[in-house]
Structures are given as C-alpha cells and as structure tokens.
Amino acid sequence: KKFEDNIKTVLKNRMKEDVLQLLLKIREVSEVRKEKVYIVGGIVRDLLLGIENFDLDIVVEGNGMNFAKELGEKLNAKKVVLHSKFRTGVVIVDEKLKIDVASSRVEYYEYPTSLPVVEYGNIKQDLYRRDFTINAMAIEIDYNKFGRLIDYFKGYSDLKNGKIRILHNFSFVEDPTRIIRGIRFAVRYNFEFDAETKRFAKLSVEEGFLKRLTWKRVKYEIELILNEKNPKKAIYMLEEYGVLKAIHKSIKLTKKTEVAFKNLEKYKEYITKLNLKQWIVYFLVLLEDLNSEELTNIFFKFHFPNKFIEKYKFGKIKREKIIDELKSSEKKSKIYNSLKKLSGDLILLLLITVDSEKEENKILEYINEIRNIKPLIMGKDLIKLGYKPNENFKNILNISFMYQLDNQELCKEELLQYIKNLNIFL
Ligand code: CTP
Structure with missing residues (x-):
C-alpha cells in the first residue's frame, strides 16, 4: 500500500500540468461510459524513469473506438480516426497532441506462422502480449485509484535494475x-x-x-x-x-569500419552541419566494405531512391581519384573542384575514412569554409561591364570564382578589374 502511494505521488508529480488535466478528462469519459481506462506502454516506462515522452497511449477495457469518439467530442479534438479492424481510434487533439486509444485485447496464434487472432481481453491480457516487462506496465485512470501502477510482470523492478x-x-x-x-x-x-x-x-x-x-x-x-x-x-x-x-551476410564490423565509426564519433556534429540523416550515415559506414553487387542488392531492398544510389556509386568510384587530387591540391579552388561533385554523405564518409591528416584538414576546410563561399561576380556584373551574354559567360564566371577562392582578400571591383585584364572578350 505504501509503495503504491509513493508511486502515485511520483507519477503525479512527474506529469506535466496539461497532461494531468488531460488524464482527468479521460477519467470523466471513463466514468460516464463505465469502462476502465489505463495509460500504457512507453509513456509509463518514461514517467517512472523521469524522462519526457509525448506519445499518449491509452487502453480501454471496453470499446476503444466509441471511447475515442466520445473523448474526441469532450476535448473538442480536430479529428478522430477509427480503425475498426484493430478496434482502435486516434484522437487528434491538435497538431502537437494525439492520443492513441485501443481496446484491451488478447492475441493468440492458431499455429506459429499464422496471423494473430485478436479478441477483447482484460488489461492483464493486453499487457501480456507486449514486448518487454518495462513496456508492459499501465497506470490506472480510475476515479479512486487514479495514478495506481499496474505491474503484473515485475516491470518496475526490471526498470530499477x-x-x-x-x-x-x-x-x-x-x-x-x-x-x-x-x-x-x-x-x-x-x-x-x-x-x-x-x-x-x-x-x-x-x-x-x-x-x-x-x-x-x-x-x-x-x-x-x-x-x-x-x-x-x-x-x-x-x-x-x-x-x-x-x-545481409556481408554486413559486419571490419577493421576499416571500426576506424570509420570511431572517427565518426569525433565528427558527429557534421551530420547536422551537412544536413544529413544520422541513420543513413551510420548505415553507409556499415556498407563500406561491400562490393557493387551487394550494395545494389541492399539499396534495392531498402528502397533507396535511384538518384541517391547514383550519387553514392559515383562518389565511391571517384574516391581514390579524389584523394589523389586532394594530395596535390593546396589551393582552395582545387579543393573546391575535387569535392563539389560529392553529396554530403560521401563527403562525410571521405572525411572519416581518409588516412592522412593533411587531407582530412583539407576536407574540413571545404566543409567549414570553402563550400559556403558565394561568388562575388554574377552574369549581370559582366553585362554591366558592357559585355554581351554569350556561351563564354559560364567559363568567365568560373574563372572569376576560382580566382576569388584563391585570393579571398580581393573585393568585387578588384575581381572585375581582373576579368577585364583577361581580355577574353576582345
Ligand atoms: N509493443 C510490443 N511489441 C512491438 C511493438 C510495440 O509489445 N513489436 C508495445 C510495447 O508495450 C510498447 C508499445 O507497444 O511500449 C508502444 O510501442 P511503440 O510506440 O513502438 O514503443 P514505445 O515503447 O513507446 O517506444 P518509443 O519510446 O521508442 O516510442
């Protein structure tokens, strides 16, 4: 009894005021419908751990769909979506808050590989079909038992240990x-x-x-x-x-990937800097040692878009060449030209797999500085100089930009002067 009281206070204290108010509303619906209701799963685990979690899952011992409809009305929710197949409903209160309402159910399998047969069950059966003890706890939202922890499978003890x-x-x-x-x-x-x-x-x-x-x-x-x-x-x-x-039989940790993962820890902030998806970067490192056929196979199974695959393969083929180029490049323009064709993922892969510190620093220079430099001279500046647009414009602008990269102290006027002195249009 004492333990229950303690837990109740802990849970109540940890609930944000708005969550608590919401639970009180859920309790009112439960009162009217005479159906017991519980919050379940991840949010219970995280409340006990003192970690924020905004996924509110509730289970009704009764008809979850009707409960969801009524709760939706009470909360003036934007929308209520019902799934009759699973007897569940989602109350979309607003953009930020959604409540999953399920009917407590029992699932059993008629034979090992069949799809489960689903039937109404009580809360204990509902919790028993879940994955781990720490995820199989519930909190009662009843009138006089509000906040009581339901823990049939020693989840709280496992959580503590x-x-x-x-x-x-x-x-x-x-x-x-x-x-x-x-x-x-x-x-x-x-x-x-x-x-x-x-x-x-x-x-x-x-x-x-x-x-x-x-x-x-x-x-x-x-x-x-x-x-x-x-x-x-x-x-x-x-x-x-x-x-x-x-x-996939070829995916494993190797000396090479282990070093890459270690380096990736050092450069983790670059995932956000380069606007990349963390999981993709880590996944690509895992694929470092695979051959072209194996890569195609996995990309296909994981439904990576064709454009992505092309860019990845292009970067992979060019890798040696790019490193060689970098070795002989001291100028910013050369570093720029070697790396500009690579996608962000490939640049980061190169950074964590290159084995010379000198080249590593050049890649860092590209990411942190060079790639952000904007050309000072544009087409309209050439027109202002009196030149007529022609097929040479692109080349001139490119020459100008390369010169700008290698002579960053120059201002726009000086760059224009440089272009004039080239006498290309004469
Ligand atoms: N669940 C399960 N088996 C699965 C998936 C989910 O038993 N394969 C149950 C668990 O009880 C879990 C609950 O369904 O707590 C909700 O699932 P989900 O939202 O995926 O997980 P959370 O535990 O909320 O995890 P997270 O914090 O990552 O959202």
Whole structure:
C-alpha cells in the first residue's frame, strides 16, 4: 500500500500540468461510459524513469473506438480516426497532441506462422502480449485509484535494475522485430538483457527468424535504432547479437569500419552541419566494405531512391581519384573542384575514412569554409561591364570564382578589374 502511494505521488508529480488535466478528462469519459481506462506502454516506462515522452497511449477495457469518439467530442479534438479492424481510434487533439486509444485485447496464434487472432481481453491480457516487462506496465485512470501502477510482470523492478526481459519464451518468435527493439532500449537507457532473454534473442537470430520479416519492417527498425543518441553502441550490439549478418551476410564490423565509426564519433556534429540523416550515415559506414553487387542488392531492398544510389556509386568510384587530387591540391579552388561533385554523405564518409591528416584538414576546410563561399561576380556584373551574354559567360564566371577562392582578400571591383585584364572578350 505504501509503495503504491509513493508511486502515485511520483507519477503525479512527474506529469506535466496539461497532461494531468488531460488524464482527468479521460477519467470523466471513463466514468460516464463505465469502462476502465489505463495509460500504457512507453509513456509509463518514461514517467517512472523521469524522462519526457509525448506519445499518449491509452487502453480501454471496453470499446476503444466509441471511447475515442466520445473523448474526441469532450476535448473538442480536430479529428478522430477509427480503425475498426484493430478496434482502435486516434484522437487528434491538435497538431502537437494525439492520443492513441485501443481496446484491451488478447492475441493468440492458431499455429506459429499464422496471423494473430485478436479478441477483447482484460488489461492483464493486453499487457501480456507486449514486448518487454518495462513496456508492459499501465497506470490506472480510475476515479479512486487514479495514478495506481499496474505491474503484473515485475516491470518496475526490471526498470530499477536496468533489465530488458521478455514476458514469455515465444516473444521473439511472435515478433522478431523485438530483438532490434530490445537492443534499442538497452542502448537508450544503458540497460542489459536479462540472461535468458539474451539467450532467446541470440537463438532466434541464429534460427533465422529475422528473415521472416518484410524489408519494410527491418528498415523501419534500423532507421529507429540508428537515429538514437548512441548509434555506435547500437551497431556493436547488433553485431554481437548476429543481427547485422542476418540483414545481409556481408554486413559486419571490419577493421576499416571500426576506424570509420570511431572517427565518426569525433565528427558527429557534421551530420547536422551537412544536413544529413544520422541513420543513413551510420548505415553507409556499415556498407563500406561491400562490393557493387551487394550494395545494389541492399539499396534495392531498402528502397533507396535511384538518384541517391547514383550519387553514392559515383562518389565511391571517384574516391581514390579524389584523394589523389586532394594530395596535390593546396589551393582552395582545387579543393573546391575535387569535392563539389560529392553529396554530403560521401563527403562525410571521405572525411572519416581518409588516412592522412593533411587531407582530412583539407576536407574540413571545404566543409567549414570553402563550400559556403558565394561568388562575388554574377552574369549581370559582366553585362554591366558592357559585355554581351554569350556561351563564354559560364567559363568567365568560373574563372572569376576560382580566382576569388584563391585570393579571398580581393573585393568585387578588384575581381572585375581582373576579368577585364583577361581580355577574353576582345
Ligand atoms: N509493443 C510490443 N511489441 C512491438 C511493438 C510495440 O509489445 N513489436 C508495445 C510495447 O508495450 C510498447 C508499445 O507497444 O511500449 C508502444 O510501442 P511503440 O510506440 O513502438 O514503443 P514505445 O515503447 O513507446 O517506444 P518509443 O519510446 O521508442 O516510442
């Protein structure tokens, strides 16, 4: 009883005022409809950890769709979307807030590879079909039990001890994406797999369960895990559990990729600087040692756009040549010309794989300085000088820009003078 009171206060204190007000409204609907309602899943876990989480998932012991409709009216929500197949509803309150409302349900499988049969169940059954104990807790939104923690599977204890634990032995058989999810949570919260869960996870990968998933689901999970705060640690754990080679037999950590990942940690801020997607950068590093055929295969399965693939392959083919060029380039114009054709991803890959500090610094100079320089002379300036537009304009502007890059102290007038002195138009 004392523990429950403590938890109640902790949870209430941690809820932001607006969330609390919202839960009170949900409680009113529950009162009217005489259906019990709970907040469940990730938000409960994060409330207990004291971490912000804006995904509000609620489960109704009753008809989730009707509950969603009524809640939508009460909250004056913008929209309520219903999914009759899953007996769920989404209350879109406004742009920032959406509430997922589900009917508590029980899922069972008639035979191992069949789709689950879904039926109404109570909250305990609903929690039992979830992935890990830390995700299988609920908080009651009842009148007199408001804020009570429902924890049938020792989730709170696992949360305190930093353990990722499945609820039953078939968890990974039912849904192999959970192996990747588990690693994601372990990395995010610095938790460990419980010994038995670890054994089941590794065994499930060895048995090839991940191969049963569609590429879309695998990609979704990979995207999520590599977008977390510590993608390097996630990759090492994915390797440890055999997930990398289950995705494709050639994906593995090698000396080269390990060095690249280490360097990437050093230059992580460049992902945002170059406007890149974190997961793509980490994924491309993993593919560093693959041959052209293997790359094509994976890009195809992961549905990368053709334009992206072309640019990547172009950069990959040119890599040696670009490094050679950089070695003999001291001038900014030369560095610019060598690197301008590369996409941001490839520039960052080059930065973390180049083995000479001198060239590394040139790439840094390009990213931090050269690529941001704007040409001082434009076509209209040439026209002002009295020149008629012709096919030579592009070349002149290019010559002018190269000269500007290598002589940055020059002002616009001096550059124009330089162009005149070239006497090209005569
Ligand atoms: N869930 C599950 N098995 C899955 C996916 C989800 O059991 N393969 C359950 C878990 O109880 C989870 C809840 O559904 O807590 C909500 O899923 P999701 O929103 O994907 O995860 P969160 O736990 O909220 O994680 P995150 O913080 O990354 O959003």
